[in-house]
Amino acid sequence: MLYTPLYETHLALGGRMVEFAGYALPVQYPTGPLAEHNAVRSAAGLFDIDHMGQFEISGPDAERFLQWVQVYDIDQMAALDAHYSLLLYADGTVVDDIFLYKLNARWLMAVNAANRAKDWAWLQAQSAGFAVQLVDRSDELCMLALQGPLAERILQRLADKDLSQVAARTAVELTIDGYPVLAGRTGYTGEDGFELYLPAAQAAAFWERLLTAGAADGLLPCGLAARDSLRFEACMPLYGHELSAAINALEARMGWTVSWHKPFVGREALLKVKLEQPQRLLVGFEMLDKAVAREHYPVAVDGPENGPETGPQVVGSVTSGMKSPTLDRFLGMALLPAAYSAIGSEFSVLVRGQPKRARVVKRPFYKPRYKTPPPA
Amino acid sequence: MSQFKIDKSARYAKTHEWVRMEEGVAVVGISDYAQDSLSDVVFVDLPAVGETVTAGKASATVESVKAAEDVLAPVSGEVLEVNSALENTPEIVNERPFETWFYRVRPSADLDAELAALLDPEAYLKHMDESAH
Numbered sequence: 001m002l003y004t005p006l007y008e009t010h011l012a013l014g015g016r017m018v019e020f021a022g023y024a025l026p027v028q029y030p031t032g033p034l035a036e037h038n039a040v041r042s043a044a045g046l047f048d049i050d051h052m053g054q055f056e057i058s059g060p061d062a063e064r065f066l067q068w069v070q071v072y073d074i075d076q077m078a079a080l081d082a083h084y085s086l087l088l089y090a091d092g093t094v095v096d097d098i099f100l101y102k103l104n105a106r107w108l109m110a111v112n113a114a115n116r117a118k119d120w121a122w123l124q125a126q127s128a129g130f131a132v133q134l135v136d137r138s139d140e141l142c143m144l145a146l147q148g149p150l151a152e153r154i155l156q157r158l159a160d161k162d163l164s165q166v167a168a169r170t171a172v173e174l175t176i177d178g179y180p181v182l183a184g185r186t187g188y189t190g191e192d193g194f195e196l197y198l199p200a201a202q203a204a205a206f207w208e209r210l211l212t213a214g215a216a217d218g219l220l221p222c223g224l225a226a227r228d229s230l231r232f233e234a235c236m237p238l239y240g241h242e243l244s245a246a247i248n249a250l251e252a253r254m255g256w257t258v259s260w261h262k263p264f265v266g267r268e269a270l271l272k273v274k275l276e277q278p279q280r281l282l283v284g285f286e287m288l289d290k291a292v293a294r295e296h297y298p299v300a301v302d303g304p305e306n307g308p309e310t311g312p313q314v315v316g317s318v319t320s321g322m323k324s325p326t327l328d329r330f331l332g333m334a335l336l337p338a339a340y341s342a343i344g345s346e347f348s349v350l351v352r353g354q355p356k357r358a359r360v361v362k363r364p365f366y367k368p369r370y371k372t373p374p375p376a
Numbered sequence: 377m378s379q380f381k382i383d384k385s386a387r388y389a390k391t392h393e394w395v396r397m398e399e400g401v402a403v404v405g406i407s408d409y410a411q412d413s414l415s416d417v418v419f420v421d422l423p424a425v426g427e428t429v430t431a432g433k434a435s436a437t438v439e440s441v442k443a444a445e446d447v448l449a450p451v452s453g454e455v456l457e458v459n460s461a462l463e464n465t466p467e468i469v470n471e472r473p474f475e476t477w478f479y480r481v482r483p484s485a486d487l488d489a490e491l492a493a494l495l496d497p498e499a500y501l502k503h504m505d506e507s508a509h
Contacts, residue, residue, distance in 0.1 A: 016415075027415075032470075033441040034416040225415070225442050292419050292439040322441065323418040330419075352437065352444075 004050035005142050005203035013221055021113035023051040026223040033225035037325045040189050040230055043218035044148030046210055047227055049188075053116035054141045054197065055123065058106035059132040066107060069126045070098065071249070071266070073259030077102045080171045082184045086257055087122065088266030092248040092273055095122050097239060099195070101171055101184060108182070108197070110143065112239045126265065142203035146210060147193030147222075147230070152371065154214035155183065155194055168192075168370045176206065185372065188227065190234030190364070192371040233324050235284060235333065235364035241295055241319045242282055242333060251278045251335065253363075281341040282319065284363035285349075287330035289356040293321035293349040299334050300348045300355060312348055312355055315340060321349075324365060331365050332358070380408040380504055383474040387450070387491055388500035389432075392507075394474065395450040395494065402451045402481040406438065408473045409504045414440040417469040422458040423479060429455060431490045436478050438469065451490040453481035 002023045010017060015026030025048065028036065039045045057066060066074050072085040081102050087095035096115040101108040111119045116138065123134055146155055152163045159174045163183075166172045171184040182197040198206055211219060228238070237243045243252050249266070250273045258270065287293060300312035321332030332349070340347055343362055348355035386394040392410035396403045411417065419439040429435040435449035457480045461468060468476045483490075495503055 027442065032416045034418075037441075229441060290419070291421065292444060294444060323439065325418075325441070 002051075004048055005200045006048045006050065006207055009204050009207055010048065010221075015221070015223060018224070020224055021051055023113060025051060026221075027225050028223040029221050031220055033223065033229065034325050036220050036222040036226035037229050039218055039220040040148045040191055040222060040226065041326055042149070043220075044146060044150040044154055044193070044214055045189075045220050045222035045226065046207065046214070047145040047147065047222050048207075049145050049195070049227075050142045050200075050203070051113035052143050053111040053113065053119065053136070053138045054143060055109045055111065055120065056106055056135040056137050057109060057132055058135075059130075061130040061132050062107055065127055065130040065132045066100070067262055068130075068264055069123060070100070071258045071264050072100070073262050074100065074102070076259075079104065080173070082169050082171050082186055084169075084186075084257060086243075086249055086254060087119065088249060088264070088270065089245060090266055090269060092250070092266045092270035093245045094239070094243040094247065094249055094252065094254075095119060095245070097237060097243055097254075099184070099186065101182070103182075108137075110195070115239060140200055141197050142200040142206075144196045144198070144203070144207065144210075145187055145189075145193065146196060147187045147189040148191050148219075149369070149371070150214070150217045150219070151191070151193040154210065154217055154219055157213040158209060159183070164372070167372045177202070177209070181206070188236055189230035190236070190366050190368040191230075192369060229322060229325055232320050232322060232331075232333075233326055233364070233366035234368050235366075238320060247280075247282075247335060248273055248278070250274055251280045251282060253282050278338055280316065280335050281338050282333055282335055283341045283345075283360045284365060285332050285334060285347075285358045286361045287332070287349065287356060287358050288346070289358075290330060291349070291351045291354075291356040292323055292330060293318045293332040293334075293351065293356070293358065295320055297321070298350045299336060299358075300350055301340060312350075314350070315347075318349060326366055329365075331361075333363075380412065381474070382408065382497050382501060384497045386474070387494040387496060388503070389448060389450045389494055390503060391448050393447055393450045395491070397491075400483075401456065402453060402483045402487070403477045404435070404447075404450060404479055404481060405477045406447060406469065406473060407500075407504075409507070411470045411473045414438055414443070414445060416441050417466045420462040420466050420469065420478065422462065423455045425455050425458060427455045429453060429479075429481060431486070431493075447478060449481075450494055451481060451483055452486055453483040456480045456482050
């Protein structure tokens with residue numbers, strides 16, 4: 001088992017610890033996942049996301065390497081810009097989804113915990129022939145997320161710069177209590193907020209400072225359950241669910257991340273998918289029958305060729321699903337043949353073997369509320 | 377001393393369901409320990425009235441934020457009534473686990489043997505302490 005620098009802190013707060021991607025992390029605190037979810041929607045929440053990996057990329061070929069290894073055109077990024085992107089395999093399926101920061105003469109890449117070792121090996125292999133230095137900063141940096149409409153107000157109490165000037169998808173370098181904190185205006189909840197990178201040795205003290213600074217505003221420490229329900233409502237993909245080595249980026253509807261006008265690993269295969277149209281598509285759905293659709297539940301339709309008498313045929317499966325705490329609706333995402341992906345299209349989800357009716361609805365379920373627009 | 381409440385008038389399954397006999401009818405719910413381990417309950421899938429439930433077999437499903445858990449019937453019988461309050465306010469499972477019954481059952485002829493196989497409150501207290509570790 002791996003531990004973040006906040007392990008003792010979580011125990012002291014009454015966190016219910018579980019194993020996630022090899023790390024001991026709190027799934028919830030005593031307030032419970034619904035209260036934590038609601039705190040982020042209405043006030044703010046603080047998350048330990050230090051299980052995520054942080055790689056630093058530098059060297060004369062850093063830009064050329066990054067253009068090749070991920071899908072977004074980083075020539076569009078100014079200093080301290082931050083951008084979401086994908087690492088693809090040659091067949092257009094997804095190695096990982098990442099967040100990139102352009103810093104002074106170096107780049108920082110945040111990757112999923114479960115993929116950290118795989119990504120590292122992948123980047124190493126892809127870097128052959130490029131003059132780049134890859135450094136794994138995951139152990140020396142701690143990564144936290146402060147999310148919610150009051151995140152700016154709370155972080156401002158500690159910050160030495162005016163955060164109202166920090167646009168979405170940009171970062172600011174702060175000095176707090178004498179140590180550096182990189183604050184990227186982004187997150188994984190559908191709310192305004194920051195992802196914070198700081199020296200691991202300061203993690204516990206900084207966490208404490210933030211919780212104290214935000215206590216009067218209703219800031220709550222939040223666990224993995226709330227993180228999942230928040231990202232789910234905003235229809236942000238979770239690797240291993242909506243993204244994987246078995247789903248190409250267009251099936252996952254991630255075409256918006258791709259800069260087609262430049263070469264990158266996976267472009268040829270993905271372009272072919274784009275021209276021929278994806279066979280399968282990720283959809284958002286709402287249950288018409290009351291039931292919680294959970295990941296891996298089969299999705300079935302009545303046999304279209306043979307008539308309904310053939311009974312339901314399994315055509316796909318649920319990637320994520322739950323009762324949305326904010327919207328109070330039974331919602332899910334599923335990967336289905338493109339023919340069943342239209343808004344309003346109906347199918348059944350087999351909930352413990354019982355068919356329950358569902359209908360395709362628009363995504364995202366919860367429209368993200370970002371305070372400051374991203375740079376043009 | 378357990379941190380969880382118990383109902384001294386109920387008997388318990390090792391899987392944390394309780395059953396209370398009220399005028400010959402078996403009333404079924406889940407324990408304080410069970411609701412705490414589940415965390416926030418968001419939906420309860422109940423059996424239909426008239427359905428037969430079998431001791432030790434799934435009879436209902438409790439959906440929390442993170443997971444679905446089967447509620448095993450502590451005793452067998454025919455479902456006479458389900459708690460309709462659970463439909464719109466499933467959170468009462470968390471708030472009042474021993475008042476929040478799931479369903480009421482007309483017990484089968486095996487009732488005495490099935491009850492005898494369950495834990496009394498004292499044994500259940502012990503069982504909870506062991507489960508917590």
